[in-house]
Amino acid sequence: MKKSNIKANRSIKRAKLFSDISTYVILVLGSVLMLAPLIWMLSASLKVNQFSVYGPLFHEWNFFNYIEVFKTIPVWKGLLNSVIVAVPSIIVGTFVSGLAAYAFAKIKFKFCNIIFILMLAVMMIPFPVIMIPQYYIFSDLDWIGTLLPLIIPKLFGNIMMIFFLRQFLTHIPDALVESAKIDGANHFQIFWIIILPLLKPALAAQTVLWFIGIWNDYLAPNFFSAASPTLPVVIGGLVSDFPIQEPVHLNMAASIISMIPVLAIFAIFQKQIINSFVLSGMKE
Numbered sequence: 001m002k003k004s005n006i007k008a009n010r011s012i013k014r015a016k017l018f019s020d021i022s023t024y025v026i027l028v029l030g031s032v033l034m035l036a037p038l039i040w041m042l043s044a045s046l047k048v049n050q051f052s053v054y055g056p057l058f059h060e061w062n063f064f065n066y067i068e069v070f071k072t073i074p075v076w077k078g079l080l081n082s083v084i085v086a087v088p089s090i091i092v093g094t095f096v097s098g099l100a101a102y103a104f105a106k107i108k109f110k111f112c113n114i115i116f117i118l119m120l121a122v123m124m125i126p127f128p129v130i131m132i133p134q135y136y137i138f139s140d141l142d143w144i145g146t147l148l149p150l151i152i153p154k155l156f157g158n159i160m161m162i163f164f165l166r167q168f169l170t171h172i173p174d175a176l177v178e179s180a181k182i183d184g185a186n187h188f189q190i191f192w193i194i195i196l197p198l199l200k201p202a203l204a205a206q207t208v209l210w211f212i213g214i215w216n217d218y219l220a221p222n223f224f225s226a227a228s229p230t231l232p233v234v235i236g237g238l239v240s241d242f243p244i245q246e247p248v249h250l251n252m253a254a255s256i257i258s259m260i261p262v263l264a265i266f267a268i269f270q271k272q273i274i275n276s277f278v279l280s281g282m283k284e
Contacts, residue, residue, distance in 0.1 A: 016233075033249045065253040072250060075257065078234030085147055085221075085230060086214045089154035094207050097157035098199055101165030102191050117168070123159050131223060139222060145227035150220060152216035161206045169195070169204040204272030205270050212262055231258050 029184050044053040071077060093117070104116050130257070138149045180190045196203075218232040226233065235254045238247060266273070 005184065010155060018267075041252045041255060044249055047249045047255050050248045050250075053252070062249075065249050066257065069250050069254045069257065072247075073237055073254065074229075074236050075158065075231070075234060075254065078229055078231035081147060081221075081225075081228055082215060082230040082232075087149045087279060089151055089214055090207060090211055092155045092248065093157050094161065094203060094210070097161040097206075098165055098203060099191060100157055100162045101169055102187075102252075104162070104197055105169035105172075106164045106174065106190075107187065108193075119159055120163060127219065131219075135224065139218060144224060147225055147228050149224040150217075150230070154214070158210050165202055165208055173199060201272045201275040204269040204275075208265055208273060211265055214249050215258070215262060 006084060019095045039057065043059075044058040045065055046058065046062050047055070047060050047065075053058065104112060133151070138144050141148075143149050143152075162189070177190055180194055185193070216232060217230070218236060221230040221235045222236065227235070236259060237253065238251050238254060
């Protein structure tokens with residue numbers, strides 16, 4: 001009996017060891033696959049010219065590419081326009097999204113679920129389908145060539161953010177809201193004092209994801225606001241400025257520059273993002 005128990009324990013330990021090793025191997029391979037393009041991009045940004053970008057990694061260290069990028073394209077103008085679009089969109093749009101998520105999760109009003117489903121259905125409409133109608137609307141408003149078409153619609157919130165925040169709020173007990181109502185608080189006070197602090201981890205994660213989407217957006221800024229280009233549009237201009245031979249090394253240097261704000265935002269909100277993932281994995 002003891003021998004069989006010992007054999008069983010050994011087989012369990014071997015199975016656990018095999019499972020742990022397999023998990024680590026898969027994680028390492030996945031990390032390599034995700035980091036390899038970034039490593040190549042950094043290496044290519046340091047090459048002397050576009051003909052040597054496919055050579056050995058970090059064989060050359062030419063930091064003058066980053067200076068050349070600022071001389072070749074209006075990077076500062078693109079950065080400024082991207083910040084002008086991102087900052088008000090994120091601040092106002094995130095707050096509005098939080099209010100909408102609270103309304104859908106905690107306020108029982110007529111046709112609440114129907115409106116929420118219709119709102120989700122809008123997410124399934126591809127942007128190219130509504131791009132032309134939006135262009136005519138913005139043209140009538142005399143917004144084409146300005147940053148307004150990129151800012152104003154985002155001030156009304158983000159549907160994806162509303163969806164995830166609503167799902168997060170469903171795990172907060174309704175008794176918390178009802179107790180605040182009994183104490184005389186209105187819905188805005190409940191949201192500002194009670195709900196918003198609880199939403200911080202989820203808000204941080206969704207805000208970073210939305211910021212990345214806004215910062216990297218190329219199609220809408222190029223279509224609506226080409227006269228006031230954001231950073232992706234400015235970087236895309238490198239290709240049109242050199243139609244015969246694309247300066248890959250300069251393009252990669254410009255891409256590295258555009259990544260810095262995203263990495264900074266992620267570093268600032270890293271703790272909240274991790275907390276969001278932890279909370280989303282917890283069961284009631």
